Each structure stands twice: as structure tokens, then as C-alpha cells.
Amino acid sequence: MKRLIPITLAALLLTGCGSPVNATPSVGPSQIKLPIVSSGEMPKYKRVVALADGSAEIVASLGFKDYLVGRDIASTMPELKNIPVDTDAHQVSVERVLTQKPDLILIDSNTSPTSALNTLKQTGIKIVSIPSSFSLANIPVKEAAIANALGVMKAADLLKRDLVSATFAPSQTKVVFLYLRGTASIYLVGGKGSGADSILEKIGVRDVGAENLKTPFTALSAEALIKMNPDVILLMTKGLDSVGGISGLVSLPGIAQTSAGKRRAIVTVDDSLLLSFGPRTAPMLPLLRNAIDKVAK
Amino acid sequence: MKRAWLYLLMTSILLGLFFLSLQVGVVHLHSSIWDLIGKHDGVDAATVWEVRFPRAMGAVIAGAALGIAGALSQGIFRNPLAEPALIGLTSGSILGTIAVISSGMAAFGSRTNVESAILFAALSAFLVYWISPSKGFGFLITGIAISAILIAISGLLISISARPGIQSLSFWNFGSLSLLSSHTVRVIAPFCEFGFILALFVSRRLDIYSLGESSAHYLGQNPKRTRALAIIALAFLIGPVVSAVGTIAFVGLLVPHIVRLLVGPGHRKALTYNAFVGAILLLIADLLARMLFQPHEIPLGLITSIIGAPALIILLRVKNSQWVAHD
Amino acid sequence: MINLEKVSFYRADKLIIDDFDGQLNSGELVLLTGANGAGKSTLIQLIAGVLKPNGGRITFNGKDLSEINCKDQALLRSVCPQRRDFHLAFKVKDLTELLPAQRRSFALQNIIEALELDKLMHLPVIQLSLGEQQRVSLAIALVQESNFYLLDEPFSAQDSQSIIRIIKLLKSIANEKGVLVISHSAENLHSYFDREIKLS
Numbered sequence: 001m002k003r004l005i006p007i008t009l010a011a012l013l014l015t016g017c018g019s020p021v022n023a024t025p026s027v028g029p030s031q032i033k034l035p036i037v038s039s040g041e042m043p044k045y046k047r048v049v050a051l052a053d054g055s056a057e058i059v060a061s062l063g064f065k066d067y068l069v070g071r072d073i074a075s076t077m078p079e080l081k082n083i084p085v086d087t088d089a090h091q092v093s094v095e096r097v098l099t100q101k102p103d104l105i106l107i108d109s110n111t112s113p114t115s116a117l118n119t120l121k122q123t124g125i126k127i128v129s130i131p132s133s134f135s136l137a138n139i140p141v142k143e144a145a146i147a148n149a150l151g152v153m154k155a156a157d158l159l160k161r162d163l164v165s166a167t168f169a170p171s172q173t174k175v176v177f178l179y180l181r182g183t184a185s186i187y188l189v190g191g192k193g194s195g196a197d198s199i200l201e202k203i204g205v206r207d208v209g210a211e212n213l214k215t216p217f218t219a220l221s222a223e224a225l226i227k228m229n230p231d232v233i234l235l236m237t238k239g240l241d242s243v244g245g246i247s248g249l250v251s252l253p254g255i256a257q258t259s260a261g262k263r264r265a266i267v268t269v270d271d272s273l274l275l276s277f278g279p280r281t282a283p284m285l286p287l288l289r290n291a292i293d294k295v296a297k
Numbered sequence: 298m299k300r301a302w303l304y305l306l307m308t309s310i311l312l313g314l315f316f317l318s319l320q321v322g323v324v325h326l327h328s329s330i331w332d333l334i335g336k337h338d339g340v341d342a343a344t345v346w347e348v349r350f351p352r353a354m355g356a357v358i359a360g361a362a363l364g365i366a367g368a369l370s371q372g373i374f375r376n377p378l379a380e381p382a383l384i385g386l387t388s389g390s391i392l393g394t395i396a397v398i399s400s401g402m403a404a405f406g407s408r409t410n411v412e413s414a415i416l417f418a419a420l421s422a423f424l425v426y427w428i429s430p431s432k433g434f435g436f437l438i439t440g441i442a443i444s445a446i447l448i449a450i451s452g453l454l455i456s457i458s459a460r461p462g463i464q465s466l467s468f469w470n471f472g473s474l475s476l477l478s479s480h481t482v483r484v485i486a487p488f489c490e491f492g493f494i495l496a497l498f499v500s501r502r503l504d505i506y507s508l509g510e511s512s513a514h515y516l517g518q519n520p521k522r523t524r525a526l527a528i529i530a531l532a533f534l535i536g537p538v539v540s541a542v543g544t545i546a547f548v549g550l551l552v553p554h555i556v557r558l559l560v561g562p563g564h565r566k567a568l569t570y571n572a573f574v575g576a577i578l579l580l581i582a583d584l585l586a587r588m589l590f591q592p593h594e595i596p597l598g599l600i601t602s603i604i605g606a607p608a609l610i611i612l613l614r615v616k617n618s619q620w621v622a623h624d
Numbered sequence: 625m626i627n628l629e630k631v632s633f634y635r636a637d638k639l640i641i642d643d644f645d646g647q648l649n650s651g652e653l654v655l656l657t658g659a660n661g662a663g664k665s666t667l668i669q670l671i672a673g674v675l676k677p678n679g680g681r682i683t684f685n686g687k688d689l690s691e692i693n694c695k696d697q698a699l700l701r702s703v704c705p706q707r708r709d710f711h712l713a714f715k716v717k718d719l720t721e722l723l724p725a726q727r728r729s730f731a732l733q734n735i736i737e738a739l740e741l742d743k744l745m746h747l748p749v750i751q752l753s754l755g756e757q758q759r760v761s762l763a764i765a766l767v768q769e770s771n772f773y774l775l776d777e778p779f780s781a782q783d784s785q786s787i788i789r790i791i792k793l794l795k796s797i798a799n800e801k802g803v804l805v806i807s808h809s810a811e812n813l814h815s816y817f818d819r820e821i822k823l824s
Contacts, residue, residue: 182461185468187476221475221587221594222348223323226340244404244461251406253352253478257343375711505722508764509709511674516723516768517698562712 024246025291026237027269032283034079035162038063039155045104045126048150049086049097052108052130054278056080058146059106061279062155069100076272077280092116098123106146108132133277135198139163143279162282168204168289173296175200176209176230176260179217182243187220187252189213195275196234203289205232222254232292233260236271265295300566303559307573311357314580318353319345321584323591351479356583357576358482359474359542362489362534364575365496365568367549368556369534372503372564373527374436377613380549381535384440385421388447389532390539391469392454393417398463399454405462406481406541411488415536421447422528464543471598472543474583485537492533496568499526503564545598547605548575548582554612625649626671626701626772626802631680633666640666643680646821648772653798653816656806658823664806665706667823668774672703684771699727701772704765706780708757713748716741716760720767729769731797738793739763740786755781762790772802779807791816 034057049070050056056071060080070086086096094116097105105120105127121127128149133142140160147156177190177200190196191213200207208228218224233255243249246264255261273284319330324344326333336342366386370379381387393414394405403409421443429439452466464476502523506513510520538545556570582600589595626648633641640663648654658664669675671682673689682689684700692700720736721728729735736742739759744752749760758781765773775794779787794803795816805817814820 183455183459183463183465185465219475219594221323222352223344223587226344226348227324229340242459242461248404248461251478251480253348253476257340257347375709504714504718507712507714508722509705511669511672511705512708512764514674514694515672515698515703515705515765517695517727519694557713561718562714563718 021264021266021295024240024264024266024268025294026267027273027284027287027291028237029077029270029273029280031287032077032273032280034061034077035159035279035283036061036063036065037155037158039152039158041152041154043067043150043152045102045150047100047102048104048106049100049102050075050106051086051092051097051111052106053110053132054142054276055106055108055130055146056083057276057278057280058143059150061159062143062147062150062152064150064152064155067150069102070097074272074276075278092120094119104128104149106130106149134195134275135193135277136163136202136281137198139277139281142277159279162279166202166282166285168202168285170204171206171293171296173205173232173292174208174228174230174259175205175232175234175292176225176228177207177234178220178239180235180239180243180249182239182248187243188217189220189224191215191218195277199274199281199285199288200234203285203292205289205292220252220254222252222257225254226257229258230260231296232265232267233258234288234292235266235268236274237268238271240266240268263295267291267295300560303570307570307577310577311573311580314577314584315353315357318356318580318584319349322349322587347479351482352474352477352583353580354482354486355474355477355542356579358486358489359538359545360548360576360579361572362492362538362575363545363548363579364552364556364571364573365493366531366534367551367575368553368564368568368571369496369499369503369527369531370549371553372500372507373524375507375509377554378550381531382444382544382546382549383437384528385425385443385447386418386528386531386535387539387544388444388451389418389421390414390536391544392421392447392451393536394540395451395454395463395469398460399458401460405464405476406478406484408484411484411537411540414540415488415532418536418539419529419532422531426524426528468596469539469543471596471602472539472545473594473596473598474542474586475594475596477542481541485541488533488537492530492537493572495526495530495533499523499530500564500568502526507562507564543598545579546602547609548578548601551605551609551612552578554609558612625685627681627683627686628671629681629683631667631670631677631682633663633670633675634678635666641670641677641823644823648802648804650771650802651798651800652818653794653803654805655814655817655820656804656823657820662823664823665776668703668776668804668806671774672701673697698768698770700770701774702765702768702770704762704773704775704778706776708761708764710749710757710760713750715746716749716752716763717745719749719760720745720763722764723768727769729767732767734796735763735766735793738789739766740789755783755786758782759786759790766793766797770801773797773804775803775805777806777808787813 043064047069048059048067050059051072053072053074056068056075057077059068068083071080071083073085073087086093102125105125108130130145131142133139143159144156147153177196179188190209192210193216197207197210208230212228250256250261326341328341333342333345366381370381371377394410397403397410397413398405425440425443429436455463502518505516505518506523513520552571552575555574556567560567560570582597586595586597586600628644628646631644656664670677741763762778779790797803
């Protein structure tokens with residue numbers, strides 16, 4: 001009997017500040033299977049080095065994983081583990097690329113250094129620049145650009161369907177996306193154009209960050225957060241680790257005073273997944289919506 | 298009589314600014330501060346008591362500590378440009394804080410953190426004092442060199458450690474009150490208070506000390522003891538502030554000059570004014586940091602540099618008769 | 625009585641003071657002379673305790689100087705250094721009141737008048753002329769209540785009338801106390817002093 005008293009007391013206290021969340025749902029790459037379409041087309045190139053961020057996973061999704069001979073560091077899914085990475089600390093290694101004898105190289109505006117790209121150009125290999133994607137709307141564009149380079153447009157159309165067909169019931173849950181790198185003193189709130197705004201809009205929840213902030217990222221301020229008063233806080237998994245987990249997070253000024261902070265209603269998504277905006281984005285959406293609904297009550 | 302009025306004036310300005318700090322911000326309050334006293338529920342109460350109050354208290358404590366520390370350093374080094382950062386106290390505090398965070402001994406803003414900052418600050422200042430070849434120029438250069446080494450070690454620890462709360466070098470260089478929690482304010486307050494009391498005690502010796510070390514000795518004061526006590530007081534004032542909010546530039550340098558214009562050169566009678574002026578300046582700077590580019594917040598150290606540096610130059614030009622530089 | 629017994633002092637391996645013997649008694653005004661570099665100022669700094677002798681013994685009323693703490697030394701002797709570095713805008717009055725009242729001389733007002741500082745009391749010291757600053761420095765030393773006064777070049781920047789006034793003041797102080805004065809400009813003032821110590 002005696003043991004029950006503190007528990008009941010604790011329960012009473014906790015109901016005073018809303019029902020607490022027991023676990024922090026987390027969405028990771030292992031929960032997602034890379035969608036792969038099969039269009040029966042024959043690509044124009046047989047040996048592809050995909051250096052543009054996330055381009056390797058798109059090539060694989062289009063159904064041509066076997067044509068990949070080198071990949072970028074951002075395409076992290078387990079299916080691509082056996083394909084060699086051709087960059088060193090985000091710098092392209094010419095020698096490594098050449099040993100794979102590619103006939104097509106996919107790059108984007110982030111691919112560097114320019115000198116390495118020039119050398120590759122002089123060897124006569126076809127190099128195609130792919131647009132980067134920073135929101136849901138960019139995904140089909142990027143996929144189409146890669147499909148176009150390979151000459152497999154039917155596959156791109158098939159792949160697009162996943163994203164278009166996904167619909168979610170609207171919800172009044174207020175979510176805010178925080179970009180945190182505690183060890184570097186980076187504490188940012190996602191606003192309009194953060195990328196997360198397009199995801200939250202798609203899955204039918206309210207992004208109070210985007211409703212209040214016109215710029216993609218704004219330094220976290222306690223008052224601004226309290227004013228938004230989110231029900232759920234969305235973070236990247238390593239972002240939460242970098243501030244010392246949940247207890248570190250709620251000790252940041254302002255967090256503990258929000259509805260989400262009081263109830264520890266936190267959802268995390270793997271760092272390389274959340275803003276990857278590629279073929280894994282569509283399967284991620286229902287998982288994220290589920291996780292948010294689970295802690296939103 | 299004049300002093301009583303000055304105290305009254307400063308107290309009113311301080312209270313007014315403190316009230317303003319509670320009143321204004323991004324969150325629009327629906328009830329007045331008076332109605333919120335004793336309340337803990339609701340957005341208004343949380344904003345005022347959990348966010349604005351610790352922040353304003355932090356500004357007052359840090360401002361007072363920096364003001365007093367500035368007066369103490371200028372007095373003890375008999376140099377109008379001396380400030381705690383020059384003698385390794387600030388960099389020592391940063392290293393002390395980072396050392397315990399990176400080794401996993403304590404979290405950012407904890408008590409162990411503050412204690413380590415104080416210890417390292419005092420050790421660095423004594424080290425500078427001990428190895429410097431002379432008391433004048435050589436002392437300054439030694440202070441700068443030691444500070445550079447300490448900052449480099451801090452930077453190294455930051456880059457090899459990924460402990461939560463270690464913060465970037467830019468946080469430590471441009472201090473900010475934005476990460477200050479009510480818990481941290483409660484942790485640093487008693488240490489700073491001890492620093493104030495010790496500083497009050499030391500300041501009684503500084504008027505005599507200002508005539509030079511030999512003169513102090515002739516008048517019956519042990520100058521070595523004065524210096525040692527001052528360094529300990531400085532460590533207790535600077536360590537807690539730096540470990541909680543980082544470096545806030547120019548406050549320590551500027552405040553004593555303003556106070557000398559107001560009440561003259563005496564250290565003993567001016568000490569409390571240094572605390573007042575420091576607290577007032579920091580409350581103003583923090584209000585600006587919060588309000589200037591709403592909802593963006595700028596680091597406090599940036600504001601104090603932007604306001605402080607030109608103000609210092611003007612002060613030195615307008616009334617340079619308050620201090621004559623020798624050597 | 626201040627007693628120096630076989631006192632020697634080296635600075636950077638150079639012998640400045642060699643086996644010096646001498647005394648200063650209460651009730652005498654003594655002139656300390658010697659060529660430049662003979663160690664006059666060094667001798668005062670040794671007696672004042674800011675320099676430590678390499679050999680020999682300095683005693684105050686029989687007690688070894690090294691056993692007397694800083695505060696007690698200041699009750700036994702007061703020192704006016706050759707130059708004092710005034711860098712803050714203290715008023716002259718503040719400087720004559722640096723010490724707590726119980727450690728100030730009863731003759732404070734006489735001293736201020738004799739040093740012609742009564743009209744300067746409310747001016748910042750750093751605005752005064754060199755000669756005026758020297759008299760302020762002397763005032764700081766003389767208002768300190770002690771048994772012996774050690775004055776290093778107290779009239780180097782004074783005109784002859786001021787020098788006479790100051791010497792008369794010192795003479796009156798030397799009725800009870802011991803006063804030691806280093807001076808270059810005292811050739812025609814020998815008659816005022818009770819005796820002269822020559823350093824070679």
C-alpha cells in the first residue's frame with residue numbers, strides 16, 4: 001500500500017501537466033524499404049557514378065542499381081552498401097572514379113572540387129548536373145532529371161506515383177522542427193522553406209515554425225518557442241543526442257514551457273533521412289505521421 | 298547628500314529596466330506583471346517567471362560582476378585599459394568550463410562547471426603573474442600569450458569532444474544569455490556574491506595601492522597580498538559569469554570609466570556604483586539583443602562590443618584627465 | 625633608534641652598499657649626501673623594507689626589521705620616495721586622508737599649510753605642476769604618524785622660499801622624531817641639519 005502512494009501522487013502531479021509521453025518515437029532508415037520500380041527500359045549508360053547528393057538511391061529506385069559503380073556519401077541506405085563511395089570528406093577522388101571506368105557521372109552544385117570535375121570532363125566521360133532537392137516538390141524534378149540522363153522516363157513516372165498518391169487526414173497538431181547541433185552551439189527553429197515545412201504540410205499537421213517564421217532557419221529563442229507553443233517537437237536523431245537527450249533538450253530555455261516540452265512529446269527522424277528528399281521520402285511520410293499522432297494526445 | 302541621490306537614481310533606473318525586461322518580448326502578455334506574481338500556470342506566467350526573470354537576473358548578476366571586475370583589474374594593474382580578459386582570467390574560465398564538460402564530469406551550467414571555471418581562472422591569472430618578466434608591458438604580452446594558449450587548448454577540446462553542451466568557440470567568444478536557465482542563475486549567484494564581498498574588502502586597499510607598489514608598502518600595505526586577494530576576487534566574479542554566459546566584451550573595460558566620471562577616482566566608494574552601472578548596461582544590452590531584430594536574437598557580446606567600443610573611445614577622448622598614463 | 629650594522633647590498637652583482645654602519649635617532653634631522661649612484665635611495669629603500677640587504681642587520685628600537693610586518697613598519701617609519709606616480713584624478717584632500725584617521729598626524733593642518741597645499745586641497749592631483757605634486761607627495765609621507773621619516777629628494781623641484789618653509793617644518797617634526805633627508809640642493813642649508821651622513 002505504502003508504495004502506491006508516491007506512484008499515485010506522481011500520477012496526479014503528472015496529469016496536472018498533461019499526459020506524459022513514455023517513449024520518444026524515432027524514424028530510422030532500417031524501418032524503410034527503398035521503393036524500386038520496374039519499367040523494363042534499357043538505360044543509355046551502363047556504368048554510372050552517382051556523385052550528386054542522394055542520386056545513387058534514385059538510380060537504384062528507378063530500377064538500375066546494377067548499373068551503379070560508384071556512389072555519393074549521402075545515399076546511406078543498406079541496399080547500396082556494396083557500392084564504393086567515390087568521395088573523400090565530400091571531395092571527389094578522380095583516381096577512384098576513373099578506376100571504375102564509368103560512362104556517366106551525375107553531379108550537382110555541391111560536387112567539388114572543380115579541378116577534379118574538369119579532369120573528368122577531359123577524359124570524355126558524359127557528366128550530367130542534377131538539380132538539388134530541398135522540398136517535396138523538388139523530388140519529382142530531381143528524379144526526372146536523373147531518369148532523363150539515363151533515358152528511362154517511364155521509370156520516373158512510375159516512381160512519382162508513390163508520392164502523389166499519398167494522402168493524410170488533416171490534423172490540428174502543432175509541430176515545430178528544431179535543427180540542433182549542441183556541440184557547435186547551433187540551436188535553430190525551422191520556418192518557411194526549412195524543407196521540414198513541406199513534409200509537415202504534406203502529412204497534414206500544422207508547422208507552427210513555418211506559420212510564424214518567414215526565413216528557413218531562425219536562432220532558437222525561448223519566447224518565440226513559447227509563443228508558438230507546439231504540441232510536438234520534431235528533431236533529427238543526432239540533433240537530440242547533441243544536446244544531451246531529452247533531459248538536455250528540456251533544459252534549453254523555453255522548451256520546458258511548451259506543451260510539447262511539458263509532456264516530453266518529441267519525435268526524431270534519422271539525420272540522413274529527414275531532409276533527403278528522394279525516393280525514401282514517400283515511405284517515410286506515414287511513419288512520421290504515425291509517430292506524431294502517437295505523442296500528440 | 299549627492300551620493301544618496303545618485304543611489305536613488307541608479308536604483309530606480311535598475312528597477313525600471315528590470316521591470317521592462319519582464320514586460321517586453323516576443324510573447325505578448327495578456328495580464329500585468331503584478332497579476333502574475335505568485336502564479337505558475339499559463340503561457341504568461343511561464344514566460345515571465347521561467348524565461349524573462351532568470352534572464353534579467355542573469356543580466357544583473359553578470360553586469361554587476363563584470364563592472365566590479367573591471368574596476369578591480371584597472372586598479373590592481375594601475376592601467377586604464379586593463380580588463381580581466383587581458384590577464385588570462387576569461388580564457389582560464391573558458392578552459393575550466395570546457396575541461397569538465399569534455400571529460401564528461403559535469404553538464405553545461407552545473408555547479409562543478411562553475412567551480413572549475415573559478416579554479417582555472419585563478420590559476421591562469423597567477424601563472425601569468427608568475428612567469429611574466431616585468432610588471433608593465435611584459436605583463437600584458439604574457440597575459441595575451443597565455444590567453445591564446447588557453448583558448449587554443451579550449452578549441453582543441455571542443456573539436457575532439459562531442460559532449461552535449463560543450464558549445465562552440467563562437468559562443469564562448471560572443472557571450473549570450475539565451476542559454477541561461479533559472480537553475481544556472483541560482484548556481485552562479487552565491488559565487489558571484491562571494492566575489493562581491495571579497496572585492497569590497499580589496500577595494501579598501503586599492504586607493505593606497507594606486508600610488509604604486511612601493512608607496513603602498515611605505516603606507517603599511519602588503520602589495521603582494523592585495524594583488525593575490527584581487528586575483529581571487531576576480532576569479533570568483535569572472536569564472537561563474539563566463540562559464541554560464543561566455544565572454545561579454547567591453548563591459549568590464551567601460552564601466553569603471555563611466556563611474557569615475559560620475560563619482561571620481563576612489564575605488565572604495567565607487568565599487569557599488571560599478572555594480573550598478575554594469576547591471577544597468579547589461580540589462581539595456583540584453584533588451585536590445587532580444588528586441589532589435591525580433592524574432593531573431595543577437596548574441597549579447599556583439600551588442601556590448603558595438604556599443605562599448607565607440608563609447609570607450611569617446612569617453613577617453615572627452616575626459617582623459619581622469620587618468621594619466623605613465624610608463 | 626634605527627640602527628644599521630654592516631649592511632651591504634648588491635644589484636646585479638654590483639656592490640652598491642658595502643658594510644655600512646649608521647644610526648638615526650629620535651630628535652635629530654639628518655642630511656644624507658653622496659655622489660650619484662652612491663646608494664642613497666637604495667639605503668632608504670633598505671630601511672623601508674622594500675629591498676632586503678644581502679648582508680648585515682637593520683633594527684628598529686632593537687627589533688630586527690625582517691621580523692616586523694608591513695603594517696607595523698608603517699607605524700615606525702614613513703617614506704617619501706623620489707617620485708610618486710599619480711595617475712588617477714584624486715583630489716589633494718583625498719590623498720592626505722588615505723590613511724585611517726587614527727594613523728594620521730595630529731599636525732595635519734600645520735603640515736598642509738607649511739607645504740602651501742591649503743588652496744589646492746580640492747584640485748585633482750594630476751592637474752598640478754611638478755613642484756606642487758612633489759609637495760603633495762611629501763604631505764602624504766608627513767601626515768603618516770610614525771617615529772622616523774625618510775625623505776628622498778623632497779625639495780628637488782621647489783624654489784628657495786619653499787625649501788626654507790619645508791625645512792622649518794621638518795625641523796619642528798624633528799623635535800620628537802627622527803628625520804633623514806636626501807638632498808642635492810642643500811649645500812647652503814647645512815646649518816639647519818643636526819648632522820650629515822656621507823655615502824661614498
